Amino acid sequence: MSREPQIAVTVVRRFDASPERVFDAWLDPATVGLWLFATKTGEVVRVEVDPRVGGSFVIVDRRDGEDVAHTGAYLEIDRPRRLVFDFWVDKLPDHPSRVSVDIVPLPAGCELTLTQEFSAEMAEYKERSRVGWGKLLDALAATLA
Template identity: 35%
Template sequence: MTDLSLNVSRTIKAPIERVYNAWLDPAMLARFMLPGEGMSVPEADTDPRVGGRFSIIMAAGEDKLPHGGEYKELDPHTRIVFTWESPFSADGSTVTINLKEVDAGTHVELTHVTFVNEESRDNHEAGWGAILDKLNEVVL
């Protein structure tokens, strides 16, 4: 396990409140937590409070990939921090989402820390990029 990290950012063409709430709404998560082509989210559940948990089942064909975590910080319309637990994550893996209102909508900066190796980090970087792109499509 290493201290590798990644940063992905996008400007989402939607109000900051809508972007923030999308991360906490299971119906919205099912629409944008899609890190690759042909994937779906048949199950998503959230308990959006500090100490609450979320779970997301990503499906790639017949393969079901469980993801989950615990909300560590929820600063309305500004910041979300959660642990990231998946078959591909390392212990102590954490995601921080910082939101900032900008003229074009909402600037989202996502930071993910702690990966088992560079390949895992690079795969997650591509996945988070695809997820943010999809968020921009569905949050309008």
């Protein structure tokens, strides 16, 4: 990912589940396919996860007959505290972003802070990304319930 000026989006969510359960939901293919990049009107048709630093993931959601691939490359995996990956959508392959997921234990459950950084030229996607991540984290909470 280039180091040009960055735009950041941050979303914070509390979960009733343990930090380990929340963290593992990002890397387990069976669980990932239930919530990450899945849409209510789409169908996840492909999930590949190689959960190691240097590994990658591909999640394909079929929307209105069109496949949308979400791809990432893992940069940091520190279970159950931190996950960092470069991320891009096949429709915008020249515009990767970096996603950091930080999980802090609470007396009951945990708090997750997700930050997505992308180039300033993609600023028009800032609010859409914030809303999208919020919906995905809601889906994660529902999956873990």
